[in-house]
Amino acid sequence: MFINSDTLKLLRIHFSFFLMPLFFLALSQSTVPHFAKTILSFIIIHLFIYPASNGYNSFIDKDEESIGGLEKPPLPTKQLFFLTMFLDVVGLFAAVLLVNHLFALCLLLYIAASRAYSSRQIRLKKYPLIVFFTVVFFQGAFTYFMAMTGIAENQLPLNLPALFILLACSFQIAGAYPLTQVYQHKQDLKDGVVTLSYKLGYKGTFLFTALMFMVCNVFYFLYFKTTDRQNNFYVLQVFFLPIVLYFAWWFLQVHKNVKNANFKNTMRMNGIAAVCMNICFIILYFLNHHSH
Numbered sequence: 001m002f003i004n005s006d007t008l009k010l011l012r013i014h015f016s017f018f019l020m021p022l023f024f025l026a027l028s029q030s031t032v033p034h035f036a037k038t039i040l041s042f043i044i045i046h047l048f049i050y051p052a053s054n055g056y057n058s059f060i061d062k063d064e065e066s067i068g069g070l071e072k073p074p075l076p077t078k079q080l081f082f083l084t085m086f087l088d089v090v091g092l093f094a095a096v097l098l099v100n101h102l103f104a105l106c107l108l109l110y111i112a113a114s115r116a117y118s119s120r121q122i123r124l125k126k127y128p129l130i131v132f133f134t135v136v137f138f139q140g141a142f143t144y145f146m147a148m149t150g151i152a153e154n155q156l157p158l159n160l161p162a163l164f165i166l167l168a169c170s171f172q173i174a175g176a177y178p179l180t181q182v183y184q185h186k187q188d189l190k191d192g193v194v195t196l197s198y199k200l201g202y203k204g205t206f207l208f209t210a211l212m213f214m215v216c217n218v219f220y221f222l223y224f225k226t227t228d229r230q231n232n233f234y235v236l237q238v239f240f241l242p243i244v245l246y247f248a249w250w251f252l253q254v255h256k257n258v259k260n261a262n263f264k265n266t267m268r269m270n271g272i273a274a275v276c277m278n279i280c281f282i283i284l285y286f287l288n289h290h291s292h
Helices: 005-011 013-019 021-029 035-061 078-099 101-118 128-151 160-180 185-190 196-226 230-256 263-289
Strands: none
Touching (some): 005 035, 013 035, 013 263, 021 128, 021 160, 035 078, 035 101, 101 128, 128 196, 160 196, 160 263
8 A cells, every 4th residue: 555645744653752751761660671562562652553643633633734743734635544543453453462451452542532532523622621631641641551561561550659650640741731732722723622721821831831840740759759769850850951941941932922832942842851851761761770
């Protein structure tokens, strides 16, 4: 089957880079990572499930203005829809056959939430608070748990440290998610979607994000303290610094002129955060597994 370039663009495979940090965090905190299953889980999530989710969202929305990872998205075709279905099915079968059943079940639930987010029949994105909590849960705590089920021989224990890290992941997404909507207010309203970022306003979105990240950092501190890995927390603070500095600079620019809440600055924020967090959690993996 020939896949045209516009269809490939709308899968936004490169956007998976922005979604990798929680996978690497799970890897860094796993006690007994299974090498082959870690690689397989990573490929299934980032090269099959996430691109399928991006593609389905583009197929439904038919965006004419900038979306995450694409400044000028092409119009989708039916080929995109069938390709997203194919990627999901292949990803699920690979999970069942090559990883484990719990990981496959997690993927299925993630796919269902992703479809509910975009589909015209359910359209969760029309309800700002419902979609906020859905995204915060599924892209935060649930993604961490899902990654851990694929990576580790032993499953995530349901104890106090696990609660702290799951909350940290969800608050991290709670801060990031409204910020990714800040340049799309007009486009979302045109499609009948009132986002949390729109309700908060430009400055309110930045203040809300700052609050969520502060709470997130508190839970990271509690997690690393209760697991006796305080050195992990200090490393995390070093990599948070460039993100905080850019965030503060951007907030000042938006305070001067709301036109600075644009696609270019949003993608730059995403890029800095993804680079810093991915490197940070990879370093934590080596500190925790290869430093003895």
